[in-house]
Amino acid sequence: MSEPVSALNGASFQGFASIREIGPLGMITLRAKGVKALDKAVKAVTGTKLPATRRIEVNGDRACGWMSPDEYLLIVPYAEVAASLASLANDLKGEHHLAVDVSDARAVFRVEGDKAADVLRKLSPVDFDKLEPGELRRTRAAQVAAAMWAQDGGFTLVCFRSVAAYVMGLLTHSAQPGSEL
């Protein structure tokens, strides 16, 4: 079997901020609400507690983000998705929930540098001055849906795989040297 290839195979651009497509990253959409075993099930996979509204709990290369009142995004190493799904299935057995692998449905970018926020300010109606640590925004990047949060001195941006080239084009356009805000 071949190695998994991310949408842009790790494309990058160095402007006034650096843009990197990362991944593939293991991602699971978990939908559940009011399920008692949920905290434990998520903790077993990501090592984090359940995030509060509009927050993401990060634990090294794992994380759990709040996506909606009944949806979470679990991030795990790509190779551990199957085991994580099995763990969730076991811990949530008999409970109404849905857990699916969406790792390949997404593209993930890192935007890094002192002025990284300026790149995103051009694309998303987000008040980055007020973006709190651990705050996850589901918003848009120009014309497509995107989720983003601050992490490790930069930003992580997630979009759909099919529009990865468009988003890379947006980020490249917005990070052109000399166009800092």
Added chain:
Amino acid sequence: MSTRLARGGRLINRTAPVEFSFNGKRLKGFQGDTLAAGLLANDQVLVGRSFKYHRPRGIVASGPEEPNALVNLGSGGRLEPNQRTTTTELFDGLQATSQNHWPSLDFDVGVVNNYAARFMPAGFYYKTFIHPRPAWKHLFEPFIRRAAGLGKAPTESDADRYEQAYAFCDVLVIGAGVAGLKAAKAAADAGSRVILLEQAPVIGGRAPVDQTEVDGQPVEAWISAMESDLAARDNVTIRTRTCGFGVYDHGYVLADERVSDHTPGDGRPKHRLWRIRTGKIVTATGAIERPLSFAGNDIPGVMLASAVRDYVVNYAVSPGDRTVVVTNNDSAYQTALALKAAGLDVPAILDARGAATGPLPEAARAAGIRVLTGKAIAKVKGGKRVTGVAVCAQAGEGAVQEEIACEAVAMSGGWSPVVHLWSHCGGKLTWDETISAFIPDPKRPPLNHDGSAMVEVVGSAAGDLDLTGSPKAIPPVWVMPQGAPIQLRSKMWLDYQNDVKVSDVQLASREGYVSVEHTKRYTTLGMATDQGKLSNINGLAILADSLGSEIPQVGTTTFRPPYTPVTIGALAGESRGEIFQPLRMTPMHAQHEAAGAYFEPVGLWRRPYCFPRAGETHEQAVHREVLNTRQNLGLLDASTLGKIIVKGPDAGKFLDMLYTGVMSTLPIGKCRYGLMCNEQGFLSDDGVVARIDEDTWLCHTTSGGADRIHAWMEDWLQCEWWDWKVYTANVTEQYAQVAVVGPNARKLLQVLGGMDVSKEALPFMQWSDGTLAGFPVRVYRISFSGELSYEIAVPASHGAAFWKACTQAGKALGAMPYGTECLHIMRAEKGFIMIGDETDGTVIPQDLGLDWAISKKKADYLGKRGQERTFLASPDRWKLVGFDTLDGSVIPDGSYIIADGVNANGQRNVQGRVTSTYYSPTLKRGIAMGLLKHGPSRMGEIVEFNTAAGGTVKARVRDTVFFDKDGEKQNV
């Protein structure tokens, strides 16, 4: 002549000279100049021609209100028409050409219009529409089209980049003059996050020109201290060269930042559109001086008094050795004093008022300037530039008392506060008798979401013209002299760019125009690129006078964004070229490109339409792909197909409501075709549903329908059936999907190896998980072509590798990739419907003979009740049938089946229409499906399809399955 003074110029840097050109003439200026200042410094008084009469036009203002001095700026990919010289910063190498003249600026043939002016009165355009009728088409339209038009439209695509950015603040202050700076500081002191916008390159507004004092300090020192104070604060952002041009609901403001207009080609974006959400808006947009209406007030050299002052003080530019000042208020005396201080001559100040007292008139007199009160200009002398003025009494009818030679006239008819931004979202105005101007009415502001005032206006924009809180009276002077006869009134320009004169507005009034909005459109007053910043108030005052009513009763026209023209590039932002819109690409997209695919849009997806080989037309390629797939093996990238997981204890019940058929009884491991309708009963989407496990289904949707159907599902689950235990997930992009189609399909899978895909192990309409060539796959044995067919889903990150494995292993089996057109033809040959071809939002499944896919047992499903309505249940509906053309030709797309007679509109009656029509390479003739009244009961009948070319195509009605009726090919 106008020239550069030896000393002074607060905005220019004499150590940084720049060269620029105007109509090819090389000219010199300084860094800090505007183009207008640079032109005047080089005695370029004549800069353009007017729109209608091609009258000579000179610079009249010094800011965005300029109606005349518009140029074509730059060349090639950087050519911009209609650029205002008064706001264009001068830079080395700037190229400008004048507009709206032929053959040259100095000698314009069109100036004949000038003499024909009495044939082109107010409402000229409207009148030419009416009488005589043929004259519009043959005489007036060609003439007007040639004569009209301002700048040249660029022929090359824009060489520059643009972008947009979002910003948020508590208080947005627009205008960084004294009032704006004070407002920004007050807000900053209160701890608010403040953004301060200034359209000019420097802050301070026009107060420094007037050498006033603020808080006991000289204004320049005060501004500079304030700028450093604000710049040092973390909660304040100052943006110069940024014009807040539009105010919208809920504290939303758009602003245009001219990032690199003055440094073209330096790699930065040319403009940046700011989209600002703010808690509160403070407009400190100042006031614009009004011209006076006297005969010849459009001759180059006649300028606003404030502009003359700006050019002298800011740019050390003299408008001429001798400037006559004409005014109805004190502010113009500052111009006289500034000219005098620069060593220039002011032969006279003509003050329309009966008396001129107070500090400024006294200062003028003390400076030795001749002040004539109760006087007016009877007419300005000169053609392409001012040579003098004839003086008369303001109270009279224009009898000339004296002539004064001069090179320039500085006029002031009072000031109009810039109320545009206040008005954009509904702020109301009130007429201020003291300063004879409309000012914002603080009692009727534009409202925020909570009913509070969204905009506050400060400084001269609020009518506080000299920032004392009690402005001096400015008596109204709308016509000069007040009893001017028609000969003079027809030379008094209101709108310089569109050539609207006092006499035109008066004529409109006599012709019955009483509404200011109608008069505007009839006369074109204020409809030019400056949007009447100078002309509107003067024009409506004339209208009010003509109608015998008061100005407030006549009212203003509507203020709409943008305040000044904004280039389309800024509005488009980053959306051009490759990122004009998102193009969705499958994991195999690059391979399709390498294979020479011709793409077509499907929603935002780009899908291969066909894979033409060297020398092949698209049609030939499609035919080859069809035949090869039917005879050997075809590979289709079906990744775009929508895939939605539906899971939960109530998932079966939910799907039974969504689909017209029954999905809850589908056994695990099997597939079933299903139809979805909207509440009205119309067919909305279709696809194959697979039962994955006890409480999980996977629903395939059309490529274009995935997001819509997912949203449709969530809508019902969240809003209507919120207590049903069902979760959905759109996993469309998680999987790449390859359709392996044709007699050799099974052989290919066997070559790839890893799972049993035999007829027994994997029968038609079943699915199975396994591996193929080491890839983790889910194989669906379904067919949209009538051939033996497998659709194989692999994780998207393996899609490219799997496609490569299929094409390589398929070579020996005759595999060729095929595109969407081949797919369409093969499904039409089999009589399979296509959402969007056989459906158009008015078609129900029963129309398409799909009754077999509608459960009769179910109590309900979405659309059931709609379909029971009499019109949809009528036996007279058009129903789907097939057609064989008698001559084997292909029925044109869009054809209707004609019926006898004509309808009430005299159009031919119709009884049906074609929905899918193709040349079938398999059958070597045209095939078609279509909707026909009573269709299924008319088998064998001959009907006629109309064609766009005229004539008809005859076809025989038949069933819809053209090929392999018994399904033997797919069932092997």
